[in-house]
Structures are given as structure tokens and as C-alpha cells.
Amino acid sequence: MDPLNPALRGVLVATLMLLVGVPPTFRLVVFPALERRGIDTTRANDTVLTVVGTALIGAAFTATAIAIGDVRPTDPGSFAAWASTTQPGMAWTGLVAVASMLGALTVTRYLRPRSVPRDHWLAAATVGALAMLVAFCATRYSVAIESSAVALIVKVGHMTGAGLWVGGLVVLAALPTLLPRSLDADDEPARVALAVVRRFSVVAVAGVTVAFATGVVIAAWHVPTPTALATTPYGLLLSAKVGLVLIAAAIGGFNRLIVHERIDRSVRETTDRTVLPGLLTIADPIVATDAVPTITRSVRVELAILLVATALSVVLTTAMTPSYELLGPTVAASGGVFGGVLLGFANLLKLGAVGIALTGSLALGYEVGKLGTAR
Numbered sequence: 001m002d003p004l005n006p007a008l009r010g011v012l013v014a015t016l017m018l019l020v021g022v023p024p025t026f027r028l029v030v031f032p033a034l035e036r037r038g039i040d041t042t043r044a045n046d047t048v049l050t051v052v053g054t055a056l057i058g059a060a061f062t063a064t065a066i067a068i069g070d071v072r073p074t075d076p077g078s079f080a081a082w083a084s085t086t087q088p089g090m091a092w093t094g095l096v097a098v099a100s101m102l103g104a105l106t107v108t109r110y111l112r113p114r115s116v117p118r119d120h121w122l123a124a125a126t127v128g129a130l131a132m133l134v135a136f137c138a139t140r141y142s143v144a145i146e147s148s149a150v151a152l153i154v155k156v157g158h159m160t161g162a163g164l165w166v167g168g169l170v171v172l173a174a175l176p177t178l179l180p181r182s183l184d185a186d187d188e189p190a191r192v193a194l195a196v197v198r199r200f201s202v203v204a205v206a207g208v209t210v211a212f213a214t215g216v217v218i219a220a221w222h223v224p225t226p227t228a229l230a231t232t233p234y235g236l237l238l239s240a241k242v243g244l245v246l247i248a249a250a251i252g253g254f255n256r257l258i259v260h261e262r263i264d265r266s267v268r269e270t271t272d273r274t275v276l277p278g279l280l281t282i283a284d285p286i287v288a289t290d291a292v293p294t295i296t297r298s299v300r301v302e303l304a305i306l307l308v309a310t311a312l313s314v315v316l317t318t319a320m321t322p323s324y325e326l327l328g329p330t331v332a333a334s335g336g337v338f339g340g341v342l343l344g345f346a347n348l349l350k351l352g353a354v355g356i357a358l359t360g361s362l363a364l365g366y367e368v369g370k371l372g373t374a375r
């Protein structure tokens with residue numbers, strides 16, 4: 001393998017997560033929150049065009065660099081033959097073709113905005129990003145189970161959930177650059193920040209739930225025993241990654257439950273400090289002028305942790321041997337009893353994935369309900 005491969009793959013994964021998460025966050029979170037208050041969207045428009053355009057160029061460029069590193073073509077003809085006849089070659093062709101079409105649409109939207117309405121462009125960008133993600137995942141998915149279709153769907157689901165979360169956080173982290181410079185009236189930036197966090201929570205809960213549930217399913221395929229989590233290199237790296245994503249999720253929950261409520265109470269000028277009756281009360285409200293800096297600071301910490309977790313994920317996929325491959329001979333030699341443990345642990349993890357999906361659905365219902373009452 002080309003030594004540059006994991007680094008390039010990391011950039012490709014990051015650009016794909018941006019493409020999957022940024023357009024829906026603007027479509028469902030940022031633009032509605034601004035437009036409902038009659039706030040100018042010029043800066044938000046410019047930002048989303050720049051981010052999507054740059055991510056498309058980055059994705060096409062890194063995918064091509066990885067392909068050239070893997071194939072080492074001697075002439076353009078051999079590269080063309082690889083691109084049109086082999087499975088990884090066709091996946092590369094599909095990814096670059098979609099990136100080029102979306103790139104052309106993005107340039108048209110930039111030059112002649114009236115000919116490509118914003119919401120149509122964002123919808124096309126979302127669908128195109130998912131198509132690029134499928135092409136990317138088709139080059140490497142889990143081979144631990146017999147059905148490659150199931151393995152591919154779970155991997156695409158995992159990265160879609162991760163992309164919605166990480167891509168959305170990137171948008172929130174850039175909140176000050178999305179608001180008009182003239183927006184300094186009283187507590188208006190704080191009200192926008194509250195609306196953005198409330199709307200984003202629906203997207204984030206959906207993304208986190210899918211990422212966690214599918215991640216646990218892949219882990220059930222790759223890590224056969226509890227001890228493998230603590231003794232094999234793959235298991236240790238996976239444990240470190242899970243630790244990081246749990247910390248990030250806890251920060252996200254803190255932002256939503258505590259930071260959001262402290263700003264909300266300041267804006268509404270209420271003295272009630274109860275968040276969950278009998279369970280949770282909040283400290284002093286955050287003054288409206290500090291709202292946007294406080295939220296973006298906290299979101300940036302959450303994002304930084306997730307970027308490290310993403311880097312670990314890329315190392316897991318490209319440079320590590322899944323524990324089940326290392327332990328294969330041991331499993332075979334140890335016979336039925338070990339086999340029973342193996343089955344038991346995998347089933348426990350899959351049960352955990354169902355639990356995550358149920359809890360996530362409840363949290364999603366709560367967020368949608370909150371959004372409805374906040375309108």
C-alpha cells in the first residue's frame with residue numbers, strides 16, 4: 001500500500017462527510033432559522049457555495065491521487081482500462097463523474113443563481129453526496145459477513161450518520177461567519193443561535209443514532225470477544241475511538257441541555273432554572289451577547305474530538321487487521337465453548353445496537369416535539 005494512502009483517505013473521508021452533512025444542515029437548519037426572522041442570507045449563501053465547491057474539488061482530487069497510487073499506471077491507456085473494467089476503477093469513475101456534475105451545477109449556481117434555485121441545488125448536492133459515498137464504500141466494506149450488500153448498506157449508513165453529525169457541527173462552528181455583520185441588534189444573534197441549535201438537534205440525534213447503531217453492528221462482526229477489545233490492536237484502537245465518540249456525544253448533550261437552556265432563560269428573562277423537574281437545574285443564565293461565542297466554542301471542542309475519532313476510523317479501516325481475522329485459528333481450535341462465547345458477545349452487541357436505535361428514536365421524538373412547541 002502507498003504510505004500516503006491513509007492520509008489521502010482521511011482527506012477523502014473528511015470531504016465526503018462535509019458533502020453529506022453540510023447541504024442538509026443549511027437546507028433544514030440555517031436557512032429556515034434565518035428566513036423565519038427575515039435575516040439576510042447572503043453570507044450563508046456564499047459560505048455554503050464555497051464549502052461545497054471546495055469539498056467537491058478535494059474529493060475528486062484525493063480519490064484520483066489514491067487511484068493513481070494504487071494502480072501505478074504506466075500510460076493513460078492502462079488507467080482508462082482500469083477505470084472502465086475493474087470494480088474499484090468503476091467506483092472511482094462514478095465518484096469523479098458525480099463530483100464533476102455537481103461541480104458544474106455549483107459553478108452555474110454561483111454565476112447565475114436564478115437558473116439554479118438554492119433549494120434545488122442543495123437537494124441535488126445531498127443526493128450526489130450520497131451517490132459519491134456509495135461509490136467510496138463500494139471499494140472497501142466489511143468482508144466479515146457473507147452478504148456484501150448488507151455490509152455495504154451498513155457501511156454507507158454508518159458514514160451517512162457520521163457525516164450528518166460532523167458536517168452539521170462544521171456549520172455550527174462557523175455560525176458567526178453565516179450571520180450578517182450588521183446583526184447586532186439586542187439579543188437577535190442569541191435568538192438565531194437558539195433556533196439553529198434546536199433545529200440542528202433533530203439532524204444530530206438522527207445522525208448520532210445511525211452512526212452508533214451501525215458502528216456497533218460492524219464492531220459485532222469484527223471483534224469476536226470482550227477480551228479482543230482489550231488485547232488485540234484492532235480492539236484497542238476501536239475502544240479508544242468509542243471512548244472519543246462517547247465524550248463528543250456527552251459534550252453535544254451538554255450543549256443541547258445546559259448551554260441552550262442557559263441562553264434560552266437569559267433571552268426569555270425567566271428566573272426558573274429547572275431543566276428536568278427534580279433532576280436537573282441550571283447555573284446562571286448566559287447573557288445574550290455571549291451566546292454565539294459560547295455555543296461555537298463548545299461545538300468546536302466536540303468537532304475536534306470527532307475529527308480525531310475519524311482519523312482513528314481511517315487507520316482502523318486501512319492499516320489494521322480486524323480481531324476476528326487474528327483470532328480465527330484460536331476460535332477454530334477452541335471449539336464449541338469458545339464458539340458459544342463468540343456468538344454470545346456478537347449477539348449482545350447487536351442487542352445493544354437495537355437499544356441504541358430505540359433510545360435514539362425516543363430522543364428524536366422529543367426533539368421534534370420541542371421544535372413543534374418552539375415555533
Ligand code: HEM
Pocket residue numbers: 009013140141142155158159162163166211212214215216218219222238242245306307309310313314315316317318
Ligand atoms: C459506538 C460507536 C461506533 C463504533 C463501534 C464504530 C465502529 C467502526 C468500525 C468497526 C469501522 C470500520 C469499518 C470498516 O472497516 O469497514 C468504522 C468506520 C468508520 N467510522 Fe465508526 N464507529 C462508531 C461511531 C462513529 C462515529 C460517531 C463517527 C463519526 C466521527 C464514525 C466515523 C467512521 C468513519 C468515517 C468510518 C470509515 C473510515 C474509512 O472507511 O476509512 N464512527 N467505525
